[in-house]
Amino acid sequence: MNQLTETRETPLGDAQPFQGDASDDALRQELPIIEQIWTAALNHRNLALAIVAAFLVLGFLATFLATPQYTSTTRLEILPDVPVATSVEGQRDKALVNEVAFYNTQYSLLQSESLAERVVRAGNLTADREFLGAFKLDDPDASMTSAQRQNRTRQIAKILLAQQAVSPVRNSSLVDVSFSTPSPTLSARLANLWAKQFLLASIDRRFAATSDARKYLEARLASLRQNLEASERALINYGTGKGIVTISSQTDVNGRTQTQTLVASDIEAISEALAKARELRIATEAELSNTLTGNAATNATTISSLRQKRAEVAAELAQQQTIFADGYPTVISLRAELENLDRSIAKESTRSSQGNREAYNAALKRENDLQAELDGLTQKYNVQQRDSIEMAILQREVDSNRQLYEGLLQRYKEIGVSGVGTNNVSMVDVARPGESPSSPNLLLNLILALFLGIVAAAVLIFILEKMDSSIRDPQDVTKRFGLPLLGTIPEIQDQTLAEAITDKKSLAYEAYFSLRTNLTFLTSHGAPRSIMLTSSRPREGKSSSSLCLATTLAATGKSVVLVDADVRNPSQDKYLNVENKRGLSHYLAGDDDLDGIIMKMPSHGFSLITAGKLPPNAAELLDSDRLDNLIALLTRRYDHVIVDAPPLLGLADAPLIARRVEGVLFTIEANSTKTRALATALARLRMGGAKIFGAIVTKVGAKNSAYGYGYGYGYGYGYGYGSSAEKN
Template structure:
């Protein structure tokens, strides 16, 4: 029932250090221990919580009512395009989420900024306004205060009363302001929303103004560069004798070189084309001439094709036919014959002259074409040389021309953008919209009595818990069985409940009482407390008097005696002996007598009414018990007792302030440490154990006595079986 079975069978080969033998205390949360701790400090906890709630109530009643009102705005993402062709703001709906969050956080920081607070202060004219200072619970600045100080004070009050909240995954920003005046709170919250929009537009306009100024400067510089480059181009053309045509100046090839860059090149092109035409004409005329020159006149196609020659040939043929006809009928000297012969001769002469004229015309045409070709070829050759010389000069001209053209394009682009920027300046759209305007609140937002009481309750509970924890850490009192291992580092041998009748003897006389059952469990624990089993010689001690040490010694001895073992119970408390009084014997001899003589052990032994149990009372009180226990005689007595008995139980005096128990602990096989439950101590328990462990005894464990399970928590009654015999709680307290 009360046996702590996980300690059985442990070898105690290193006496004196129970914590090293049994390991560190368990760190898991023990609900029973916590409940017992709360029950033991219940009045302290209630007092601290009541005090905290009372203070919260007093503070609430003393606080000035304050009003808080909110305005909400929507902030959209924005992409600035100062030099764009469209409006300088555009909504970004598909941007990076991380950039969006950073943008929104930047906007909320602007809302909290000092600059925006100054704009609000100037807009509402609250700098130095005593009504505003009074509404914020501050003293207005005295007369004569500088404007800068008044401005700083007003801005500080605005920033202290402002709250800006941006929920996660939202673009709706809530702007709140708190004041003792409800109207002021609404005005300031709305002013913050309006001024935030105005400040955004002002920043855009300022940035646009800067861009216009910058573009104006760049435009002036570009114009000057363009003028200088064109002037340098004209000066070089003049000095080089280059005459540029308008078409040539505007045209350019893919490589950037101008086409037909001068009059010389244009003339070369024209003359080259004319020379080509002259060569073609000369070739054609030469071909005609060669066909006429090498054949008879009337055999040439060119001559025959001539209309005059063709007509004369026809006329000559007609005359020849007529002459032949006349000759056939007349003689050669016939007048008609002679006339026709004369006419035929004239026609033949004319035909020869006409054919010769045609040949001469073809030759003249050939000679003329040849002369024209030679002249044009000579002029082309002359212009080629001039053009090649001019091309050397055109290289530098091309560089200057490209520079002038680049400057012209840059100037035109800047001029176009400057005109566009002037057209759209000051008409940008705002990316901030007001969703809800702040309204005058009907009830104050603070103080909130329920909230403050809850805060007081939480703070009081926390302070009470902290106080309870600190007291528990500095208090070595043993309240629950778990404290034995946690605070003392000793194995728990048993837990003995507090007797309800006020007489432990009556409880022990009943074998079915909770106390009897507890000591029976303790006896079972001692049977397996060492690696060899039951220690034959054991010492029962405690830190202070009246902890149940004598009762426990007697119960342990009686329990082993009932098991059939020969048991000797020695009362070693020679200062305040209690065994003789408890068992009702009156003797003149005892331990003190044996220590001061060489009498045998049997001379001081007193039999009890139970079988197998005998007593060795303390005997007469000596003047110095510690000196008697320091002699070798005590070892002889114990050796004699071990030879005659199976188990020897020594009831020793308390440890604190005395040296008796530490001296005897080094002579026994094991020490049983008795601890009274829920006894107020101030380090005496740990000090006693430290003194005891200095002798390096074998610590069997601790016994928790006078334990009230209902005071420590009702679950202990069920856990230790105290309710099995209808254990009644102590209604009067202990």
């Protein structure tokens, strides 16, 4: 350690030596929570074992005193099906929101009071002697009123619910319903009766839902039928008033009605006829044009044959003229025939042109007539189109009412056909009487008792730990009170303290030697010249610490005097087995024979001033100037003056002494003294102007081993508790 102490100012102005540096603070960390729990369990292990043992005994007694119970189980299959085959809004949903919610609902129905009362009535359990005997119930009174019988039914229903258990089979639609009673046959009968009534209740609910749905649908159908009739009547009246004649209608895939009126049909027919008339007029006009240009004759069959015959006659005439003269009869005859053919051709051409003209005029007239009729129908259709807007609105209303009516009628027919339908609940396995009791189970009860005992012990230990404000970890004196920890002293066993401190191999000597070493760093001149040891209450080890500290200081060759200032309850004379005839009280009372008061203790190497006789008023005696003179005188004669002062709480002695010495060592008993008492005692010291060097934690034992202060290894290692071969 580079630096052991530093000065710390308290609010009262005391200069407090503070042990350690920043590296020490890093080491002073709280124990992990697991280690804290383990430490608490070890500290209270006897109490914990007693509690656990008590619970185990109670488990044994509960097992042997309990009435044997027999369990029978029936297995049901519950399929996730809707109760009613309808999807009408406001009645029953077509599908469940989710399967988990459905099964949770079924489990709740299996454990409902209504089902239990139904089982009571179905099995007549209010008068069943086997059931009444099994649960030690009185026989029913024949004179009971209906209200009393109902109360008895509810009472028995509660008993059934307490004995019943519902256990879903994981990853399946199966559910086990179990009953536990003192009778195996009764358990089986109740389990089967419960399952049967659950099936019947499910059917009843479905039937009731179907009946309600049918009544609702009948009322809705009557209302929708009236709406449909009213909308159709309004549509027909409007069409009649507007002169709109509908000759055909059809419904598309969306349910909308498309109608065709008479005017629209006439327009369609006239349009087709007009198109044909226009085609005919165009054809006749073309023929007439051909006639006017002289091309019509070539197209006529008669004229064509005449022209062919004329060509033949002209050819024959030319041939005869090459042979015979013009006056030859054959030539004359052929020339005459040729002239006749020319007249016939001319006559036929004239007649063909006249026919084409007449055909063209007729076709043109028909086209004009049809166009005029189409224009009239178009005007009438446009008027009807404007009137059809309101008619289309009425038609949509008719379509909507018809769709609603037909859809609801279909649902009504489905309910009528399906009826109640098949039940979604079925019994898979029936319950059978158990051959051996299912409870009590000794092993299970012992495990449960063990668990409860551990929990109870843990709770009690937790409460005790929270209520315990004593010092467990010696480092807490720094955290709680701001005092340096100067030493930790183990519990002394198997020998007296005076003997233990003279043995340099003992744990006590090692601990106080470490304390003495720490004292040498408190002041610039080494260990304080005058030191007072006190505590918050008696029996915290301040007197034994004074004795041991004086012994270890004397072992270094220093002259040491130990003053027993606890004149009310002296103890140094008892520790050292000397007489307490003359001592401090005598000197303070006026006896100036200091040498006669001081006693030599050769076995320990220091001098002793006992407390002396108990004075009438110890506080007044200690408040005198003679105490100042004594401390000053002893300081000049000895290297160190150790003052064993009285405890603080309830007495004024210690604060009076503390002002006369260089500083105070505050002694704290581990695992015993409460924090509040320590804080009060320290406050009194500081109020009196005492300078507190630090604290000594005494009686550190097994409870403090978790904090590194067990002493079984630390102080005993060097001097061995076994053979030399084990000192490694």
